[in-house]
Amino acid sequence: MTLDARDSLDELLRETLRQDVAAAADSLARLEERVMESLGERLPKRGILGSLKALAAPTRGGRWGQLAVVGATAAAFLLVGTLLSDRLPFGRHEGPLRLGGAPAAATKSVASRSSAENGVLFILPALNARVVSVVGSFSEWEPMPLSDDDGDGVWTTEIPLPPGRYEYAFIIDGRWWGQDPSADEYIRSFGEYSSVRYVGGGGDGA
């Protein structure tokens, strides 16, 4: 094939493609819209009232079964939301955060509430920690060591404390941890969290 013949063939192919695209352009226009319109015509139309009627319609679980499922789900979400909003120490809050349980942030290292006969027991599960201590208003914020004699990762110490209110934090390998899940409340102190425990009376820290 000579050079002139190859150029002629290329030109012929390009012209054919241009004509094909031009012929298909009309049929491709608004293709997506047309498909959606077609689907819409085939689906049953249902307004808000229709949706409510469908919701209340009898099902295999009974007439109100579907409503009960939806209601229970909504109630569960509401309950979880309410609980979390009370407990999670996220962001800014006003005044001490009183707790009914462990904060989510601390559930991975659940510390248990602790009472002892001769003092207040501080317990902190801290797997792989090398040194754990507790500092607080009872020690002029000087570290008091916790021990893990059996090496199970649960660190404990017992400190005799008279009735009162005590602020404290744990120090795990040099890092402060002020959110003991067994605390009665948290406060923000110098921009960080401190745990608070009430000893004696209703506080029952000991």
Add this chain to the structure above:
Amino acid sequence: MRGCRPIALVAALACVAVLGIAAAAVTLDDFGRVLAAIPVVNEARVMAAFGLGLKSSCCGFPVDETYRLLERLAAVSGSAADKEAIVLAIAKAIEQGIPVDSLLNKAFEGLARAVPLEPLGQLLELRLRLLLESRDLFYSRGIFRASPGAAVAAGATALPPSQFDGLLSNFSDALGDYLESGGSPFEAQQIYDEVHARLTQLSGTVLTASDVDLIFSRIEPADLTQVVLTALR
């Protein structure tokens, strides 16, 4: 002769114990030495305040704790002026007859957390103002610290010093914690609830239930907003 040995031993131990206690007691000279190590410019004023505190040590001034705080302050690095601001906050409280326990606790905590000395001094100054304003509020509502021989006006109540100090300290501390936790000084009811929760929690243990009831029978939420705003000025 053998019978005398136990007696001599007990006597010797008693002497050692007495000498030990005498040696451990912090004196004004000890305060002078540690203040010189900081050092402070207003030494005369601070020494006068600590002298006052030592005289009233029978009534709650925590001599040893204060001395240990000064020792720690002398040991940390920082400007002498910032350290003096912390010392002055304690000294002013003593001058005013205000309980210093909560100030000492905050100072110890701040040093342990390696908080810069300047903001630590500012925070202690705010806590001191809260204590003073809270005491003024108590006074304005007829709740006083009893002093020997002083007459009590009709309708007023004079509480024993330790009870009054405990009440004031926890009352003011609750306000300070509220503010430091980001609480608004304008939320009167919220401030009131925080203080109420704190004192109620301590009622029957470190605070007398009747004293707590007395406070809340004479103090309204709006009073607390006033105390906080005045202290913040």
